[in-house]
Structure formats: C-alpha cells, structure tokens
Amino acid sequence: MAALGELLAEVPNQLFLAAALLIVGIVLGVLAGRVNQRLLTRLGVPDAVEGTAFERTMRSFGTSTVAVIANLSAWFIIGVAVLAAVSVAQVSYLQALSARVTSLLPQLFVAVIVFIVGIVVGDKVELLVSERLKGIKLPEVNVLPQIAKYSVVYVAALIALGQVGVQTLALIVLLAAYAFAVVLFAALATKDLVASAAAGVFLLLRQPYGIGDEVRVAGERGVVQEVDLFVTHIETDGEEHVLPNHAVFREGIVLIRE
Amino acid sequence: MTPIEEAVGDFAGDVDALAMFGPSSSEHERFTEAADDSELEAFVVAPENSVSADEFIELPLEFQDIRDRIRFGIEGAMGRGLLDEGDVVVCLVDVFSDDLDAVVRLRVSESLKSGIYGLFVNSRAEPAVIRDVLELVIELGKKGQKGEPVGALFVVGDAGKVMNKSRPLSYNPFEKSHVHVGDSIVTVMLKEFSRLDGAFVISDEGKIVSAYRYLEPSAEGVDIPKGLGTRHMAAAAVTRDTNAICIVLSESDGLVRAFKGAELVLELDPEEY
Numbered sequence: 011m012a013a014l015g016e017l018l019a020e021v022p023n024q025l026f027l028a029a030a031l032l033i034v035g036i037v038l039g040v041l042a043g044r045v046n047q048r049l050l051t052r053l054g055v056p057d058a059v060e061g062t063a064f065e066r067t068m069r070s071f072g073t074s075t076v077a078v079i080a081n082l083s084a085w086f087i088i089g090v091a092v093l094a095a096v097s098v099a100q101v102s103y104l105q106a107l108s109a110r111v112t113s114l115l116p117q118l119f120v121a122v123i124v125f126i127v128g129i130v131v132g133d134k135v136e137l138l139v140s141e142r143l144k145g146i147k148l149p150e151v152n153v154l155p156q157i158a159k160y161s162v163v164y165v166a167a168l169i170a171l172g173q174v175g176v177q178t179l180a181l182i183v184l185l186a187a188y189a190f191a192v193v194l195f196a197a198l199a200t201k202d203l204v205a206s207a208a209a210g211v212f213l214l215l216r217q218p219y220g221i222g223d224e225v226r227v228a229g230e231r232g233v234v235q236e237v238d239l240f241v242t243h244i245e246t247d248g249e250e251h252v253l254p255n256h257a258v259f260r261e262g263i264v265l266i267r268e
Numbered sequence: 269m270t271p272i273e274e275a276v277g278d279f280a281g282d283v284d285a286l287a288m289f290g291p292s293s294s295e296h297e298r299f300t301e302a303a304d305d306s307e308l309e310a311f312v313v314a315p316e317n318s319v320s321a322d323e324f325i326e327l328p329l330e331f332q333d334i335r336d337r338i339r340f341g342i343e344g345a346m347g348r349g350l351l352d353e354g355d356v357v358v359c360l361v362d363v364f365s366d367d368l369d370a371v372v373r374l375r376v377s378e379s380l381k382s383g384i385y386g387l388f389v390n391s392r393a394e395p396a397v398i399r400d401v402l403e404l405v406i407e408l409g410k411k412g413q414k415g416e417p418v419g420a421l422f423v424v425g426d427a428g429k430v431m432n433k434s435r436p437l438s439y440n441p442f443e444k445s446h447v448h449v450g451d452s453i454v455t456v457m458l459k460e461f462s463r464l465d466g467a468f469v470i471s472d473e474g475k476i477v478s479a480y481r482y483l484e485p486s487a488e489g490v491d492i493p494k495g496l497g498t499r500h501m502a503a504a505a506v507t508r509d510t511n512a513i514c515i516v517l518s519e520s521d522g523l524v525r526a527f528k529g530a531e532l533v534l535e536l537d538p539e540e541y
Contacts, residue, residue: 217444221469221477222431235428236471245428
C-alpha cells in the first residue's frame with residue numbers, strides 16, 4: 011500500500027491533469043457526437059440526404075451521413091483533448107509537432123465538413139435536376155444532372171482546399187472561366203426566350219388582345235387561341251401559327267373589327 | 269379439373285388479348301407471364317402505371333360504370349393498335365373489391381366504340397384539362413347550390429373560335445384573370461360558378477377564358493336524345509361548329525354529359541364519384 015503511494019507520488023502532477031483532461035475530452039466528445047446526431051436527425055437531415063450516392067455509400071459501410079458527421083465532431087473534440095493533454099503533460103518531443111497540429115486541426119475539421127456537405131448537396135442537386143428532367147425522354151439530357159453535381163462538388167472542394175491553406179488560385183481561375191462560359195452560353199441561348207417572356211408579361215397583364223379576338227400579328231391574320239408567357243397561338247383556317255411574343259411586340263398588333 | 273373449372277375456363281379459351289383493369293403488382297406479374305406463355309397481347313388499364321406495365325392505357329377518371337371503363341380500355345387499345353376488330357379479349361376487372369374479381373369476355377367491334385377514349389385523347393384540349401373540367405363538373409353536381417341542383421355548361425378547347433362565335437351576356441368575371449381549371453383556387457370558386465348563367469369557355473391549355481357566354485350555334489341537324497333541354501342542344505351544336513368538346517351538368521336530372529362532334533359521348537352520375 012505504502013509502495014503504491016510512493017509510486018503515485020513519483021508521477022508528476024501534470025500527468026494526472028493530462029489524464030483527467032483526456033477523460034473529460036473523450037466524454038465531452040462522445041456526448042457532443044450523440045447530441046449532434048440527435049440534432050441532425052431532428053433537423054430532418056436523414057430525409058434530406060435520402061437517396062443520394064453518398065448516403066448509399068455510407069449505408070453500404072453500415073453507417074449513415076448523419077452518423078459520419080456526428081462521429082467527426084466527436085473525434086474533433088477528442089483530438090483537441092489529446093492535444094491539450096499533450097501540452098499539459100509537457101512531453102517535450104511532442105511540443106513542436108502539437109503546435110502545428112493545433113493550428114491545423116480546426117481548419118482540417120471545417121474542410122472535411124465542407125467537403126462532405128458539398129458531396130451530399132451535389133448528390134441532392136443531381137437527384138433534383140434529374141427528377142425535373144424525367145419527363146424529357148432524351149438520352150443526352152442525362153449529362154445535365156452530372157454537370158450540376160460536379161459543379162457543386164468542385165466548389166466545395168475549392169472551399170475545403172482553401173481552408174487547409176492549399177494554393178487554389180489556378181482552380182479558381184478555372185472555375186471563373188467555367189462560370190463565365192455558362193453565363194455567356196445561357197445568355198446567348200435564352201436571349202429570345204427572355205425577350206419573349208418580357209413581352210409576354212406585358213401581354214398577359216394588359217391584354218391588348220384576348221382569346222377569340224381577330225388580329226393580324228407579324229403578317230399572320232387569324233383568331234387568337236391562346237396567349238402564354240412565351241408564345242401566342244393564332245389560328246386561321248386549318249393553320250395554327252405559334253408566334254414568339256417578342257415578335258408580336260416588335261411588329262405590333264392589328265386588331266381587326268368588322 | 270372439375271367440370272365446373274373446365275366450363276368456366278372456356279372464358280379464357282381461344283382469345284387474342286388480355287386486359288387487366290387496375291391489377292396489383294403480383295396479379296400483374298402472374299397474368300402477364302401467363303399471357304406471354306400463351307402468346308397473347310397483354311395490357312393494363314389503370315389511373316396510373318403503378319405496376320410499370322409495358323403496354324399501359326391511362327384511365328383519366330375512375331369510371332364507376334364497368335362498361336364505361338371497359339369501353340375506354342378497349343378503345344384505347346384499338347387506338348394504339350393493340351386490338352383489331354374481331355379480336356376476342358378477356359378483361360379482368362375489379363368490381364367489388366380492389367382485387368381483380370370479374371372476368372369479362374368480349375369480341376371487339378365497332379359498336380363498342382362510344383368515343384370516350386377519343387373524347388380525352390383525340391380532342392384539341394389536353395387530356396389533363398378535360399379531366400380537370402370533368403372533375404369540376406362532378407364536384408359541382410354533387411354540391412349544387414344550397415342543396416338545390418344547378419346546371420352548368422363548359423366548352424373546352426378551341427376557345428378562340430368559340431369566343432369568336434359567341435357573345436357575352438354580361439361582363440366577363442374572368443377578364444384579365446389567369447385562372448386555370450386545375451388551380452386549387454377553382455374549387456374555392458366553385459360555389460360562385462353555379463350562380464353564373466351562360467357557358468364557361470376553357471382554352472386548350474386549361475385557362476378559364478370567360479363565363480356568361482351566350483352560344484349561338486345553329487342547331488340544325490344536331491341529333492341528341494330527345495328530352496334533353498336547350499343547354500344540351502347548345503352544347504351539342506357548338507361541338508359541331510367548332511373543334512371544342514362540351515361538358516354539361518343537367519339541372520333537371522343531375523347527370524353529367526359530354527359531347528363531341530355533336531354526339532353524346534359520355535353520361536355519368538356525379539353521385540357515384
């Protein structure tokens with residue numbers, strides 16, 4: 011008994027402190043993990059990530075997205091506790107290492123979280139886009155959801171890399187070029203559609219002509235059958251002209267009254 | 269095999285096609301396999317393709333009258349080229365329960381065609397719009413106004429021509445509004461509808477173009493069952509002059525009728541839905 015007491019007295023006080031810190035850290039970490047898991051479940055995250063590729067991969071490993079994120083937060087706290095314990099215990103050869111790790115750990119944590127969220131959101135975007143395009147039976151259309159997914163993942167990866175302090179300038183330039191191309195392409199492709207929609211809003215609000223009126227628009231004379239945001243349907247004997255609304259606006263409208 | 273099994277089995281003897289009306293997935297699997305083995309054409313008729321059948325005909329409305337349902341299915345199959353005149357088809361139908369519990373065997377003939385399928389599929393207006401209007405009219409027929417039966421007339425499709433050939437009875441309450449028949453607001457407005465006189469005009473894409481419309485078609489040569497009133501006569505006549513279809517709620521007997529090409533195509537009782 012006395013021998014044991016002597017042995018304990020030999021051990022420096024810092025070690026007790028370090029051990030206590032470690033235990034408190036582990037308990038806190040596990041608790042935080044549990045709380046996070048509950049919180050994420052309450053927030054409806056499992057439903058939100060349902061069906062994404064990431065969730066399915068996690069399922070095949072016998073875990074889930076929520077569990078992974080909760081575990082990550084637990085490990086982060088435990089990691090901090092270990093570092094604190096090391097610094098308190100003043101293990102000299104670990105000191106230099108722990109200083110760098112301490113500064114990097116939170117960033118790494120945020121980077122991993124951002125990356126996981128990026129992948130999950132990317133998967134979800136892919137699902138949503140492909141859902142919207144389901145009605146279009148065109149094989150080439152399947153590329154669009156993929157593009158949307160990888161765009162999101164790419165941005166997430168950029169943010170994650172930026173967090174860890176990797177040089178990302180070249181990647182950002184690439185992203186800018188890509189974004190510019192998308193905007194330019196969209197603007198060029200939808201120029202007429204946007205013009206039609208703008209004219210369509212006016213036509214729908216003011217209704218200079220309505221369904222059943224006889225009109226002459228852009229050289230076509232007939233009875234108005236339908237006016238929507240983009241086009242006007244005008245019907246003559248056996249022919250139905252579908253005119254874009256911007257043409258209606260540019261060329262003017264002739265209302266015909268007998 | 270007992271004699272009764274043999275006798276009933278004759279129903280399935282020497283047939284060309286098998287029609288399943290709303291089968292469950294296990295029933296669908298069983299019967300499609302059987303049909304494949306005996307090299308029959310098999311198709312499903314249901315409100316939605318929940319069993320992912322290869323050949324599927326969408327029922328726009330759960331017709332309570334089994335004959336209407338079968339007619340629709342057969343006409344649809346003929347329109348798709350699955351059936352030809354003279355083919356013998358066995359129909360499996362759910363009459364009393366959700367399972368298939370009745371077998372109907374019939375020979376496809378021109379007289380089976382009542383035009384129900386054409387009413388939905390081959391009209392100018394979109395099938396979904398026609399279905400929405402029909403549902404609206406059924407609802408109106410069920411509720412009436414303060415328990416009193418009401419009448420209504422909806423002209424669907426070819427709205428330009430219909431508007432051009434009719435005149436307003438009063439100010440159009442739907443002017444500059446953009447209400448479509450499928451919108452949820454329409455059910456709220458239902459009560460108001462019954463108060464309005466004249467016809468409602470609905471465009472191909474389902475926009476409610478006008479109410480209070482006085483139709484002026486010439487009724488010459490329109491042949492509809494005797495005893496139907498002026499509302500039905502006007503409805504039938506409009507469908508002859510234009511490419512529209514008409515859905516009418518009768519004030520006197522409370523039935524919903526649909527006209528296309530000046531002919532009575534469909535007659536149903538709103539109380540059954």
